Amino acid sequence: MATHEAHDHHHEQSFIEKYVFSQDHKMIAKQFLITGMIMGIIGVAMSMLFRLQLAWPDKQFPILETLLGKWGADGTMDPNIYLALVTIHGTIMVFFVLTAGLSGTFSNLLIPLQIGARDMASGFINMLSYWFFFASSIVMVVSLFVENGPAAAGWTVYPPLSALPQAMPGSGLGMTLWLVSMSLFIVSSLLGALNYIVTVLNLRTKGMSMTRLPLTIWAFFVTAILGVLSFPVLFSAALLLIFDRSFGTSFYLSDIMVAGELLSNQGGSPVLFQHLFWFLGHPEVYIILLPALGITSEVISTNARKPIFGYRAMVGSILAIAFLSFIVWGHHMFVTGMNPFLGSVFTFTTLLIAIPSAVKAFNYITTLWKGNLRLTPAMLFSIGLVSTFITGGLTGLILGDSALDINVHDTYFVVAHFHIVMGLSAIFGMFAGVYHWFPKMFGRRMIKSLGYVHFWVTFITAYGVFFPMHFMGMAGLPRRYYTNTSFPMFDDLADINVMISIFAIVGGIAQVIFIFNFFYSAVRGKKASRNPWKSNTLEWTTPVEHIHGNWPGEIPEVHRWAYDYSKPGMEDDFVPQTVPIRENEVETGH
Amino acid sequence: METLLIIIVGILGLIAIAQAVRVFELSAAVKGEDASSENVTDKDNRNQGILLLIFMIFMLGGFIAMIFGYSDVMLPVSASEHGVDIDNLWDISMWLIIVVFFITQPILFYFGYKFRGAKKKKAVYMEHNNRLEFIWTIVPAVVLAGLIIYGLATWSNIMNPVIGEGEEEPMVVEIYAKQFGWTARYSGSDNQLGYANVRMIGGTNTLGVDPDDANSLDDVITTELHLPVNRPVLFKFRSQDVIHSAYLPHFRVQMNCVPGTKTQFMFKPTMTTEEMRQDPDTQQKVANINEIRGERGDEAWQFDYVLLCNKICGSAHYNMQMKIVVESEEEYNKWMSEQKSFAELL
Numbered sequence: 007m008a009t010h011e012a013h014d015h016h017h018e019q020s021f022i023e024k025y026v027f028s029q030d031h032k033m034i035a036k037q038f039l040i041t042g043m044i045m046g047i048i049g050v051a052m053s054m055l056f057r058l059q060l061a062w063p064d065k066q067f068p069i070l071e072t073l074l075g076k077w078g079a080d081g082t083m084d085p086n087i088y089l090a091l092v093t094i095h096g097t098i099m100v101f102f103v104l105t106a107g108l109s110g111t112f113s114n115l116l117i118p119l120q121i122g123a124r125d126m127a128s129g130f131i132n133m134l135s136y137w138f139f140f141a142s143s144i145v146m147v148v149s150l151f152v153e154n155g156p157a158a159a160g161w162t163v164y165p166p167l168s169a170l171p172q173a174m175p176g177s178g179l180g181m182t183l184w185l186v187s188m189s190l191f192i193v194s195s196l197l198g199a200l201n202y203i204v205t206v207l208n209l210r211t212k213g214m215s216m217t218r219l220p221l222t223i224w225a226f227f228v229t230a231i232l233g234v235l236s237f238p239v240l241f242s243a244a245l246l247l248i249f250d251r252s253f254g255t256s257f258y259l260s261d262i263m264v265a266g267e268l269l270s271n272q273g274g275s276p277v278l279f280q281h282l283f284w285f286l287g288h289p290e291v292y293i294i295l296l297p298a299l300g301i302t303s304e305v306i307s308t309n310a311r312k313p314i315f316g317y318r319a320m321v322g323s324i325l326a327i328a329f330l331s332f333i334v335w336g337h338h339m340f341v342t343g344m345n346p347f348l349g350s351v352f353t354f355t356t357l358l359i360a361i362p363s364a365v366k367a368f369n370y371i372t373t374l375w376k377g378n379l380r381l382t383p384a385m386l387f388s389i390g391l392v393s394t395f396i397t398g399g400l401t402g403l404i405l406g407d408s409a410l411d412i413n414v415h416d417t418y419f420v421v422a423h424f425h426i427v428m429g430l431s432a433i434f435g436m437f438a439g440v441y442h443w444f445p446k447m448f449g450r451r452m453i454k455s456l457g458y459v460h461f462w463v464t465f466i467t468a469y470g471v472f473f474p475m476h477f478m479g480m481a482g483l484p485r486r487y488y489t490n491t492s493f494p495m496f497d498d499l500a501d502i503n504v505m506i507s508i509f510a511i512v513g514g515i516a517q518v519i520f521i522f523n524f525f526y527s528a529v530r531g532k533k534a535s536r537n538p539w540k541s542n543t544l545e546w547t548t549p550v551e552h553i554h555g556n557w558p559g560e561i562p563e564v565h566r567w568a569y570d571y572s573k574p575g576m577e578d579d580f581v582p583q584t585v586p587i588r589e590n591e592v593e594t595g596h
Numbered sequence: 597m598e599t600l601l602i603i604i605v606g607i608l609g610l611i612a613i614a615q616a617v618r619v620f621e622l623s624a625a626v627k628g629e630d631a632s633s634e635n636v637t638d639k640d641n642r643n644q645g646i647l648l649l650i651f652m653i654f655m656l657g658g659f660i661a662m663i664f665g666y667s668d669v670m671l672p673v674s675a676s677e678h679g680v681d682i683d684n685l686w687d688i689s690m691w692l693i694i695v696v697f698f699i700t701q702p703i704l705f706y707f708g709y710k711f712r713g714a715k716k717k718k719a720v721y722m723e724h725n726n727r728l729e730f731i732w733t734i735v736p737a738v739v740l741a742g743l744i745i746y747g748l749a750t751w752s753n754i755m756n757p758v759i760g761e762g763e764e765e766p767m768v769v770e771i772y773a774k775q776f777g778w779t780a781r782y783s784g785s786d787n788q789l790g791y792a793n794v795r796m797i798g799g800t801n802t803l804g805v806d807p808d809d810a811n812s813l814d815d816v817i818t819t820e821l822h823l824p825v826n827r828p829v830l831f832k833f834r835s836q837d838v839i840h841s842a843y844l845p846h847f848r849v850q851m852n853c854v855p856g857t858k859t860q861f862m863f864k865p866t867m868t869t870e871e872m873r874q875d876p877d878t879q880q881k882v883a884n885i886n887e888i889r890g891e892r893g894d895e896a897w898q899f900d901y902v903l904l905c906n907k908i909c910g911s912a913h914y915n916m917q918m919k920i921v922v923e924s925e926e927e928y929n930k931w932m933s934e935q936k937s938f939a940e941l942l
Contacts, residue, residue, distance in 0.1 A: 085911040160908045166855055167838040167909060173775065174910045260856025263794040263804075264775070264837040276839055276854055311713070313723040319733075341841065342852045343833070343859030346755035350748050357744050364736040365729065367700065372728065374707040376720040380636050381644035381712060389648070389708050396700050400693040403743065409750040410686055413671075413679075413848040416841060416906045454636065462647065469655060477666040482845030484906040487914035493904070494897035497885045498669050538635065572719040579718060595723050 019554075027137075029129030032552050034136050035115035036447060039440070041136075041143055042107020043521070048147070049098035052091045054514045059083045061507030063489035077155065085488040089158040090176050092486055094150065096161030097184070101191055102146065104294040104432045106139050109233075112297055112439050113202050113226040115447065119545035120220050122211025122562060124555045127204040131197050138194035142187045149183035157184035160486060162287070165258040165279050169250045172265040182251070185244050192241045199230035199237075206230075211544070213564035217321075218583070220543050220568040221314060224321050225300025228328045229293050235332070236289040243282035250274070277342050284335035291428050292331045296324060298435020299366065299395075302388040304568075305438050306370060308541045309385040310377030311579050313569035316369045317595050323362035323369075330359045340408045341415050349408040356406035363399050367392060378572070378579070382539075383457030384442035390465045391434040398427025401476065416486075419479025425472045437464070437520070444527065445534030449550045452527040460519045467513030474502050540580045543568050547584060567595040638714045645712030652705035656698065668884055671845055672877040675867040675901065675922065678754045679848035685750050689743065757828075757862050766828035766862055769821075771903070772803050773833070773840035773853040775910050778903055778918035779803060780821045784814030784937065794836055794855075800941055804836075813939040816932065821903060821920045823865050824928035830862040841907035844920065846872070852907060865922045872922075873899045 028034060055074075058067055066081030077087035114132065118125050126132045149156040158176025159168035163184065171178040206227045210219075219227075246257040250271075258279045259271035307314040314320060336344065336352035370392045379385065401423040404410045414420065437460075444452045478499055483490055490496040490503075537546035544564070548556050562584040570581040575591065587593050636644075674680050711719075759765065770781035770789050781803060783789045790812025796804040805812045823829055833842055835853035842861075843850045851861040872878055878899055886896045905916035923931070 085914065089908065089911070089913075164839055164907075170838070173838050261794045262837055262855050263797055268795060268797070273856075275856060277857070310711070311719040313721065315722065316724045316729050318724065319729045341850045343854060343857065346751065349755070350751060353747055353751065354744055357740050357747070360740055361733060361736050365733055368728075368732040371700065371704055371707060374704070374711055376722070377707075377711045378713040378717045378719040379641065379645075379708065379711050381641050381648075381708070382636050386644060386648075389704065392704055393701060396704070397697065400697055403693060404686070404689055407685070407689065407743070407747040407751075409682055409747050409754060410689065412754070412850050413682060413845060415850055416843075454640070458640075458644065462651075465651070473659070474662060474666070477662060477669060480670045482671050482843075482904075484843065484904060486908045488911075489914055492915040493902065493917065494885060494889065494894075495881075495899075495902065497888050497894075497897070498881065500888060502666070502669070569723065572721050574721055 027133055029125070029133045030552075030554055031114045031118050031126050031129070031132060032447070032556075034132055035111050037136050038106060038110030038114060038139065039447075041140060042103050042111065043524070045098050045102040045143055045146075046107065047517075047521070049095050049103060050514050050517060052095040052098075054511050055083070056088055056091045056095070057507040057510040059088055059489070061504045063491055083488075086158060086175050087155055088488045089160070089174070089486065090155045090180070093158050093160055093163075093176070094146070094156050097157075097188075098146065099429065100161060100290065100294065101188070102143060104429070104436070105195065105290070106191070108432060108436045108439075109226065109229055109293065109297050110136070110139065110198060111436075112222070112301060112443070113198070113230065115443060116222055116545060117202055117205050117226055118209070119446070119548060119556060120223050120543050120568075121206060121209060121214055122544050122564060123205060123209035124557075124561070126201045127209060128201055132201050135194050135198035135201065138190050138197065142190035142194060145183055145187035145190060149180050149187065152179045152183065154178045154180060156180040162280075162283060163247070164283075165247060165250060165276050166262055166264070169247060169258060170262070170264050170269075172267060182248075185248055185251075188244055189241065192237045192244075195233050195237050199233040202226055202230035203234065211561045211564055214583075217318075218564060218567045221303035221317070221320055221324075222297075222300040224324055225296045225303070228324050229296045229300075232289045232293050232296075232328055232331065236286040236293075239282055240286035243279055243286075246282075247279065277339070277344060280339050280342060281335070284338045285332075287338065288335040289328075289331045291424075292327055294428055294432045295435075296327070298391060298432040298438075299324070301435045301439040301442070302370070302391050304543070305384045305388045305442050306373050306392075307569050307571060308442075308539050309380040309382055309388075310373055311380070311571045312373055312377040313571055313595060314369070315372040315375075316365075317567065317569065319365055320369055323365045326362040327359060330355060330362070334359065334406075337406050337408070337411070340411045346408075353406060353408045357403065359406075360399070360403060363395075367396050367399070380539075382441065383452075383454065383461050384438040386458070386461045386465075387434045387438035387441065390461070391431045391438065394426050394430040394434060394468070397473075398423055398425075398431065402427065413482075414479050416484055417479040418475040418483050418485055421485050422472050422475035422479060425475075430468050430472065434465075437461075440524070442539065443545075444524075445538045445550075446545055446548075448528045448531070449534055449552070450527055450531030451534045451538065452523050452531060456519055456523040460516065460523065463516040463519070464513060467509045467516065470509035471506050471513060474506055478502060537582075540578070542570060542580050542582045544583055547582065566593060569595055636713075641712040641714065645709040648705045648708040652702055656701065659697075668877075668880055672872065672875050672881065673867075674846070674848050675865055675872055676847040676849065677864040677866050678757075679863075681750050681753065682848045685746060688746070692739070692743070754863075759828075764827060766830040767824075768830050768832060769823075770803075770832045770834060771821075771842050771853065772836070773842065773905070773909075773916075774836035775838065776905070776912035776916040778819075778821075778842075778905075778916065780818045780918070781805070782816040782818070782932070782935075783811075784816055786811060786814060789832060790815050790938070792834070797836075803834075805938055807938075807942060813937065815938040816935045817938060817941065818935055819918065821918055822928055822931050823920065823922050824925045825865055825868045825922050827925070828862060828864045831860060833859045833861070838909050839907050840905045840909050840916070843904045843906035844901070845904070846901050850906060868922045868924065869899070869901060869920075870923075872901070 068081050070078030070081050077084045154175035157180045167173050249255040250258050256271040256274040258276050259274045262269045303314050334356045337356045340349050564583045565586045572579045674683050768783040772779040788811040790809040791806040792804045794804045833853040835855045840853040851859050882899050901920035903918040
């Protein structure tokens with residue numbers, strides 16, 4: 007055993023093997039994170055551009071002409087590019103940042119380290135997963151530069167709009183590239199998820215039973231299962247759409263005359279696409295959210311110096327949410343004209359999700375109770391996540407109720423709801439993860455004070471952007487409107503729009519603080535110690551300097567759960583998982 | 597110019613933050629603390645704890661201010677029968693949400709402040725409590741059960757309206773969508789729409805109505821939607837090209853228009869346009885809007901019901917609308933008598 011490991015560690019790696027086509031999960035995690043951050047910058051910058059348009063539709067901004075070229079001639083945004091910006095913003099944030107950037111980073115970094123494995127089950131497949139994601143990102147970025155602009159039919163790309171180049175410019179080559187990019191993305195996601203599942207099931211170290219797994223791993227594991235079961239359905243939806251677009255089939259098309267041209271397509275149903283899309287689309291929400299919740303569980307427990315409250319209830323609620331997420335997709339389709347009985351079923355299943363969600367929220371709050379809270383930037387982002395998870399989750403009670411959805415469906419109320427519950431919660435979880443595991447990733451510390459400034463500006467502006475949108479939704483304002491000046495009934499929303507845009511622009515620019523802190527600290531930050539947060543989990547038993555295979559000697563054995571913080575009778579306020587149960591000590595939590 | 601100003605303000609803001617950070621670090625260094633130490637100090641905990649508390653006060657205060665401040669921008673009272681049921685369910689759900697929000701958020705932030713850490717403190721070891729878990733599983737479950745039952749009953753009444761004996765048959769009207777406009781087709785005296793398909797579109801027959809179908813001849817095609825008050829209307833939706841969504845916010849009505857399929861929605865308008873114009877909330881809203889329009893030099897606006905497109909459908913999606921007029925039976929009949937039938941149109 008020992009000789010085998012020595013062989014592993016002393017194998018010389020070339021630059022390309024180590025930094026580019028790396029098969030080491032820690033390097034792949036960093037690759038996912040940095041690619042995700044670059045995509046995130048693009049996605050957030052786009053939102054700032056369309057917020058300019060929404061707040062000041064009658065003003066001209068030279069910057070629009072600089073950035074958008076012919077689409078921003080004279081500093082005025084073209085309606086088609088507005089739709090393209092919201093489409094690509096949604097696609098990038100949902101898939102590239104909050105799926106690959108979040109799950110790809112932290113599943114890769116933490117699964118082997120926290121379960122006590124030398125690496126993923128297949129390092130090669132793991133490498134492929136990243137490079138498919140990279141290729142997918144390149145294609146998506148390239149699509150921004152094609153003649154007729156990128157895809158513009160909304161991130162949900164409903165046909166016939168997305169299927170017919172005559173219907174809008176973005177449905178030409180831009181849409182083809184979107185579909186190619188997403189197909190590559192799905193391959194990446196599946197390769198990654200299969201690896202995570204196999205690794206968690208097979209490579210846990212001695213003593214690491216499923217009930218001793220940190221909640222992060224539970225979240226990543228269940229997320230991977232969701233991905234494996236739902237992404238193939240999106241793939242089939244995309245494939246049929248490619249057929250309709252390029253090979254004259256009629257899966258989604260029937261009885262259409264567009265731009266004066268009568269199409270021969272007959273017998274298809276656009277609603278079929280929506281069923282297929284949302285069969286992925288809704289689990290996707292939890293593919294985004296569960297890893298963030300897992301990270302939060304770990305960060306809150308460590309920094310509250312208390313066990314996560316109700317470990318088994320937390321695992322149970324993850325499983326319940328995951329199961330329910332597969333039978334609620336129809337709540338996106340209440341007003342498509344589908345059978346009202348189906349609407350009833352989906353209302354029922356959708357509102358049930360509130361129960362495990364409430365359990366999670368209450369458990370987080372109780373974990374804080376009588377804790378000894380170390381308010382690190384990671385901890386603040388986790389508290390922020392619990393706040394947005396509650397705020398955004400509550401309005402789900404409205405949107406999940408088919409009768410109420412009738413009047414706010416596709417309005418800004420929806421935009422407010424999903425940005426708060428899914429967008430903000432997930433991005434806060436991602437920030438919490440970066441601040442918390444930065445010492446593990448780079449062996450250095452981030453600058454704490456900049457972390458605080460980043461948190462407060464982000465938290466305040468995030469609420470400032472999305473909270474007022476509820477009221478715009480209640481005023482009946484539809485989303486994806488290039489401007490609402492065509493309807494005098496919305497003229498009184500002009501001030502709210504300006505306020506939201508100012509918050510959005512300030513919040514967007516404030517991310518520079520984070521990016522600076524990240525790259526500066528990665529290179530020049532102060533050296534971190536081995537276990538800076540006095541944490542129990544296994545990743546903090548590895549050396550600060552990354553080595554291939556993670557542990558220099560044998561993999562440590564696990565003797566207890568991950569949450570023995572402030573356990574009575576112990577000298578320190580933390581007991582790492584590797585410490586054997588003492589005589590007379592009662593093992594708790596599992 | 598504004599762009600430049602915004603960028604300058606942003607850059608100045610960043611510089612200010614960077615300077616503040618430096619001052620903070622220097623002052624900490626003078627006091628012998630390491631401001632960037634990896635573990636937070638008791639002072640950090642106190643500062644951040646207080647900030648959490650301040651944030652909570654501003655958040656809850658801001659929320660209350662918005663409820664009052666934005667009450668004018670929200671939609672006025674429902675102008676349809678089922679809309680009143682929706683609004684009741686909405687109010688109950690919203691009150692529930694507000695109560696839960698105002699309980700959980702203060703607790704969360706207060707705990708963040710109250711249990712802020714210190715070196716000499718120790719956390720309580722408490723890893724689970726089955727009774728608590730049971731309580732916060734069962735209580736939401738019971739509340740949700742009530743909400744679900746109420747919601748499903750409302751939904752069922754809206755989507756499967758029962759026409760009682762002796763009650764009037766609903767008036768059938770087709771709402772036809774295409775990029776980027778709406779057309780209405782009234783079913784005429786027989787209350788039956790003639791067969792239609794995009795393949796029959798040609799010349800003046802822009803909706804593809806079958807001229808050989810006897811039901812077609814008395815159909816009436818209009819670009820403005822007039823509805824008699826208190827008469828149930830059954831909308832049949834069609835789309836010519838992509839998916840559109842017919843959204844009538846004042847009536848709490850929305851249904852997608854899907855090419856290749858017919859969808860429908862039945863409801864009863866209960867307030868005429870004139871009555872809605874007299875509604876105090878509407879008058880307040882109109883007054884606010886006209887004040888804003890006056891400042892901008894736009895002409896004054898008079899309230900009208902409107903049908904909007906609420907499903908992304910292309911470049912002019914944001915301006916796809918049709919005026920709706922709800923009026924008395926007599927006014928409606930008078931207007932209808934001035935319209936041409938499909939037979940006359942051909």
